[in-house]
Amino acid sequence: EEEDGCKAVENVVPACEIVAVEETEIDKKQCDSGKWQKMSKPHAFTVHYIKRARNHRWRCSEITFWCIDEQLCNQWIQALKELLDSQKSRPKRLLVYINPYGGKRQGKRIYEQKVAPLFNLASISADVVITEHANHAKDNLFEVNIYKYDGIVCVGGDGMFSEVMHGLIGRIQKDSGIDQNNPKTPLAQCSIRIGIIPAGSTDCICYATVGIIDPETSALHIIVGDCQPLDVSSIHHNNTFLKYSVSLLGYGFYGDILKDSEKKRWMGPMRYDFSGFKTFLSHQYYEGTVSFQPAKGTVGSPRDKESCRTGCHICRQTKQLEEQQKNYGLEHKEVEDEWKVIKGKFLAINAVNMSCACPRSPKGLSPAAHLADGSADLILVRKCSRFNFLRYLVRHTNQDDQFDFPFVDVYRVKRFQFTSKHLEDNESDIKDVGKKRFGQFCSDHPACCCNLANSTWNCDGETLDSSAVEVRVHCQLVKLFARGIEIYKDEAAYNLSSNELLS
Ligand SMILES: Nc1ncnc2c1ncn2[C@@H]1O[C@H](COP(=O)(O)OP(=O)(O)OP(=O)(O)O)[C@@H](O)[C@H]1O
Numbered sequence: 001e002e003e004d005g006c007k008a009v010e011n012v013v014p015a016c017e018i019v020a021v022e023e024t025e026i027d028k029k030q031c032d033s034g035k036w037q038k039m040s041k042p043h044a045f046t047v048h049y050i051k052r053a054r055n056h057r058w059r060c061s062e063i064t065f066w067c068i069d070e071q072l073c074n075q076w077i078q079a080l081k082e083l084l085d086s087q088k089s090r091p092k093r094l095l096v097y098i099n100p101y102g103g104k105r106q107g108k109r110i111y112e113q114k115v116a117p118l119f120n121l122a123s124i125s126a127d128v129v130i131t132e133h134a135n136h137a138k139d140n141l142f143e144v145n146i147y148k149y150d151g152i153v154c155v156g157g158d159g160m161f162s163e164v165m166h167g168l169i170g171r172i173q174k175d176s177g178i179d180q181n182n183p184k185t186p187l188a189q190c191s192i193r194i195g196i197i198p199a200g201s202t203d204c205i206c207y208a209t210v211g212i213i214d215p216e217t218s219a220l221h222i223i224v225g226d227c228q229p230l231d232v233s234s235i236h237h238n239n240t241f242l243k244y245s246v247s248l249l250g251y252g253f254y255g256d257i258l259k260d261s262e263k264k265r266w267m268g269p270m271r272y273d274f275s276g277f278k279t280f281l282s283h284q285y286y287e288g289t290v291s292f293q294p295a296k297g298t299v300g301s302p303r304d305k306e307s308c309r310t311g312c313h314i315c316r317q318t319k320q321l322e323e324q325q326k327n328y329g330l331e332h333k334e335v336e337d338e339w340k341v342i343k344g345k346f347l348a349i350n351a352v353n354m355s356c357a358c359p360r361s362p363k364g365l366s367p368a369a370h371l372a373d374g375s376a377d378l379i380l381v382r383k384c385s386r387f388n389f390l391r392y393l394v395r396h397t398n399q400d401d402q403f404d405f406p407f408v409d410v411y412r413v414k415r416f417q418f419t420s421k422h423l424e425d426n427e428s429d430i431k432d433v434g435k436k437r438f439g440q441f442c443s444d445h446p447a448c449c450c451n452l453a454n455s456t457w458n459c460d461g462e463t464l465d466s467s468a469v470e471v472r473v474h475c476q477l478v479k480l481f482a483r484g485i486e487i488y489k490d491e492a493a494y495n496l497s498s499n500e501l502l503s
């Protein structure tokens with residue numbers, strides 16, 4: 001502090017980063033101190049604004065402006081409030097679902113202590129539903145008048161987000177007369193944005209779209225009305241809709257971790273470490289056939305090290321390309337595109353619509369996957385030794401390239417299918433009962449019938465009922481209150497490939 005009690009600081013706050021403006025009551029003590037004591041009663045207003053802290057964390061900071069002219073002070077307040085009102089992307093009414101049992105069971109406390117006060121400050125009204133059972137939020141979204149809200153907020157983990165997303169996408173398709181069971185129908189986009197207040201176990205959707213798991217930061221992204229479109233995969237089996245996925249759709253390793261961890265829910269987030277270790281030791285592989293259509297219209301590739309950041313040019317260009325194709329009536333061109341077929345023994349088959357970065361793996365399962373480029377990265381990890389699989393896993397946590405192994409392949413895809421060998425064999429049994437290949441295979445391996453076993457799919461943390469799936473990516477089907485991971489200017493100095501994104 002300098003002599004006159006005034007600290008020389010420079011503060012430039014863009015209007016879009018103001019949280020709220022309030023008239024400030026000045027008490028007697030403040031009034032009698034410093035230079036104000038000689039003047040008549042001062043007036044003041046406070047601007048609450050976003051301050052960036054380390055690691056993509058946002059905080060709500062405040063600055064108070066004083067002046068002796070009451071009218072001038074009121075004019076400022078009025079002008080700033082009008083400025084905020086003119087920002088049409090800011091939500092006014094929200095519908096909030098809280099899962100009180102997600103993660104460490106802190107959802108309700110997190111919302112009440114960290115989020116509700118900020119929403120109040122920003123004059124956002126929120127209707128809050130505390131869920132009483134699984135699927136409560138999803139079912140509720142089919143009943144309420146969703147159109148009176150500017151956004152739906154879920155307080156919980158990836159599972160809770162998935163529930164709200166299923167409710168919202170399902171409701172919009174129902175209202176648009178679209179049958180979700182038809183895997184070929186284009187789906188209606190959801191214009192109502194979804195906000196995530198992280199209170200789960202993995203929270204990878206929050207981490208990969210905001211850059212940090214922090215309820216206050218996420219609340220501020222909602223308040224300023226951010227918008228991040230997100231690709232969604234639809235999963236079908238035999239013309240029956242199964243589920244949507246936005247983060248990880250994993251068979252083998254991640255499917256088995258999930259199945260085992262569901263029995264250990266009481267452990268909280270630690271259950272994944274236990275089940276992860278157990279599944280690693282079991283080293284189970286699965287046989288089957290993967291077929292996919294490589295994504296041609298996308299600009300990037302999974303190994304190009306161009307990660308998705310705020311204002312991502314790869315997502316933007318891909319969307320433009322898609323729109324051009326639509327204008328030329330080429331959107332059904334994919335029907336003729338080639339299919340690549342891969343048969344094999346896999347430890348893991350992972351399809352990710354985003355990097356899947358989370359605190360366990362800050363760069364994620366596919367570091368260069370994009371949030372909104374209309375494609376998914378399909379990662380095939382073939383049978384290898386336990387040691388090699390461990391090397392592969394460890395690379396999720398350091399700077400080395402996890403795709404640089406002879407037993408790992410990665411493809412950027414728009415559609416794919418998987419059938420396990422078990423099912424293929426059963427189908428050929430039905431066609432050709434005489435051969436009894438299934439029986440033969442089993443007697444070849446008397447000690448281990450296990451290779452014939454199926455794994456299950458882990459779909460954003462929920463298990464799927466079918467092992468055979470047909471998957472299709474829907475470009476930018478939903479929108480989040482987020483802006484992707486921001487590039488800080490000093491960070492960019494070390495990340496030359498991202499310079500372009502800064503502009
Ligand atoms: N009141 C409730 N009682 C029981 N289950 C609930 C309730 N509300 C929601 N659920 C279900 O709990 C599941 C898990 O919740 P959530 O995703 O919030 O936490 P998590 O599983 O610990 O975290 P993550 O998904 O990030 O690993 C969701 O699939 C949701 O359907």
Ligand SMILES: CCCCCCCCCCCCC/C=C/[C@@H](O)[C@H](CO)NC(=O)CCCCC
Pocket residue numbers: 157158159201202203204247248254257258272273276356358360361364365393394396397458459460461462
């Ligand atoms: C030395 C060992 C190194 C270990 C490195 C492990 C790499 C971890 C990558 C984690 C990727 C998580 C992907 C996100 C999946 C979510 O949709 C899902 C629901 O929340 N979570 C899990 O299935 C929970 C998955 C938990 C995995 C442990």
Ligand SMILES: [Ca+2]
Pocket residue numbers: 231352353354369370371372373374375376
């Ligand atoms: Ca994508």
